[in-house]
Amino acid sequence: MKIVTWNVNSVKARHERLLSWLERHQPDVLCLQELKCVEEKFPALEVRALGYEFAAYGQKTYNGVAILSRTPISEVTRGFDDGVEDPQARLITAQVQGVHIICGYFPNGGEVGSDKYIYKLAWMKRLNRWVQKHCDLTKDVAICGDYNIATLDSDVNRMHEWGDGSMCSPEGREALQELREMGFIDAFQKYHPEGGVYSWWDYRQLGFPKNNGLRIDHIYATESLATRSTDAYVDRDERKGKKPSDHAPVVVEFS
């Protein structure tokens, strides 16, 4: 079972790349972030023609998440439904082949200490509570998404440049540690224990050519699922060429 997370940075701008990538890589599950459109604008016919079902949670201009699957999707939920008013479409979940798939677009956070940063930390705590309440952690669960957090310093090429930012802050990292302590494992790490593998490069300042990258897109798996992993990699090629997303797909394969 091949599970992928990819911040596609607009399904409209990435239309050809998205369909081409799906066709060539044939993932079992593809979690998308930053659709930047409402569900009605998602390329449903084209995706179905390639043999995929999907569930999307979108909004105009910003955010938006989706789960694509070759096999039936059930028990779809959108947002936290925790009583907190939140117009930002950042979470969709579903069951696929007995795996509870959580697809999240974690807030970027802006500057440390800003309103956006406060929102980011609050969102992460809401996610942790949602997972605690809705997931059976003795079963197969995968949290896939753009976490906007580089867990370790080795997930950042230039710590002097990014270390004080909201993607490396101790509070954000602690929130993820809480998630792992609930029973999740970063399914990617085992295959690249030395770090130095990135999933996002800033469009600005020639980030990709200089490999000024961070690993901020993750797939966290419960133990039952993580023990069945067979490989993990970043599809760096998708970051090359004309009009790439700033994020590359992160792939984890399970037996």
Place this chain on the structure above:
DNA sequence: ATGGTCGCACCGCGA
């Protein structure tokens, strides 16, 4: 070349 972005929707914001 000593700085170099993109997407959306509007001329700024978010990343």
